[in-house]
Amino acid sequence: MRDNGTSGDVQATVSDFRLDDYEVTVGRFRRFIAGYADHTPAPGSGRNPNNALDPGWEASWSDSLPADEAELIRNVQVCDERFATYASDDATLPMNCITWFEAYAFCIWDGGRLPTDAETNYAAAGGSEQRQFPWSEPPDRTDIDASYATFLPEAAAPLPVGSKSPLGDGRWGQADLSGNEWEWCQDWYRSYPARCINCANLTDYSIRVIRGGSFYSDQESLYTSSRLYHAPNQADFGVGVRCARAP
Helix, strand or coil, X not given: CHHHHCCCCCEEXXXXXXXXXXXXXXXXXXXXXXXXXXXXXXXXXXXXXXXXXXXXXXXXXXXXXXXXXXXXXXXXXXXXXXCCCCCCXXXXXXXXXXXXXXXXXXXXXXXXXXXXXXXXXXXXXXXXXXCCCCCCCCCCCCCCCCCCCCCCCCCCCCCCCCCCCCCCCCCCCCCCCCCCCEEEEXXXXXXXXXXXXXXXXXXXXXXXXXXXXXXXXXXXXXXXXCEEEECCCCCCCCEECCCEECC
């Protein structure tokens, strides 16, 4: 049940997939930037093999990517001088200040794709366990403090990925599914279909789904039943990405 049933009778079924244990780090993104001119996704790449309706990367989206390496570096550093992580000496910080297009292009280059809204929700909620938080055992347990996740009021900035492991890990071992950085999802932010199998909302709209909350979020945003939205061409210091892959 999406959002633990708080959004109504909106069941989703997902086929097997893998989801990275960690949010994309500064170090991983720096390797993507090196040789960036050769990393423009090919049309059709990055599609979800479980969704026959997913066209993958669209050629027109390449116009929304920075023209060259210098522009990309400039963009990820000027997003917010207080919290942008790219210029940090710590390569294990989560990469933030990236647009939906840059996040998608990175995951394709890294051999993966963007996870769907349903897949991200599934991982955080522990699938059919419907956990309130990724670490909730039993599922209705609502214990939360700074030992589980990076969020307000204790957090002053993003922390290295996995800083709250293993206490804050989800059912299948992913860290930071709640807190640290919101994570881009493939879907446009629209109402859920009543029920679906391996679906994603691919009908053009103006905002994309983000999930998980960030270091700059309060507790309410960290519930697995919470989702938010962001314009795909706007970078934010509170938004990063985690890649999905074939099983």
